[in-house]
Amino acid sequence: MDTKIQPLPATKHIALVAHDGKKAALRAWCNQHRAVLSQHVLYATGTTGHIIERDTALPVTKLLSGPMGGDQQLGAKIAEHDIHMLIFFWDPLASQPHDPDVKALLRLAAVWNIPVACNEATADMLLSSDLMQCEIDRHLPDYDKYLATRMDK
Numbered sequence: 001m002d003t004k005i006q007p008l009p010a011t012k013h014i015a016l017v018a019h020d021g022k023k024a025a026l027r028a029w030c031n032q033h034r035a036v037l038s039q040h041v042l043y044a045t046g047t048t049g050h051i052i053e054r055d056t057a058l059p060v061t062k063l064l065s066g067p068m069g070g071d072q073q074l075g076a077k078i079a080e081h082d083i084h085m086l087i088f089f090w091d092p093l094a095s096q097p098h099d100p101d102v103k104a105l106l107r108l109a110a111v112w113n114i115p116v117a118c119n120e121a122t123a124d125m126l127l128s129s130d131l132m133q134c135e136i137d138r139h140l141p142d143y144d145k146y147l148a149t150r151m152d153k
């Protein structure tokens with residue numbers, strides 16, 4: 001796969017997601033990192049977004065609830081370069097009825113090479129990075145070249 005470099009902007013669109021067993025942890029984490037998060041643009045799955053907005057007063061664009069399609073909506077936004085970072089406190093001790101959607105979201109985050117944190121320790125490291133405040137280069141699939149090779153089939 002050919003790749004190209006496309007910058008992630010200094011003001012990042014950050015997706016916030018937590019499974020039910022991790023919602024309290026994400027809410028506490030958002031309060032702890034409120035100052036940094038307030039400099040970026042926040043998105044979330046439905047329930048997570050409502051809780052964060054209510055308890056931190058940070059503005060959040062709320063999509064559908066995860067089991068109703070919210071993970072898939074976030075995945076589509078990653079593929080369209082509308083989301084630049086994913087903080088996903090998924091619960092390793094509970095199975096989810098929408099596990100395929102969760103896997104698809106994490107897969108698209110890997111395809112499009114955005115920073116992802118799946119636990120609090122990694123999320124702390126991401127938010128404390130100097131790179132949160134600057135534009136950063138990332139390699140991502142060169143979709144035009146990918147399409148051109150497929151057209152030869």
Ligand SMILES: O=C(CO)COP(=O)(O)O
Nearest residue numbers: 045046047048065066067
């Ligand atoms: O299920 C989720 C992620 O897979 C989160 O969805 P909610 O934020 O609606 O609970």
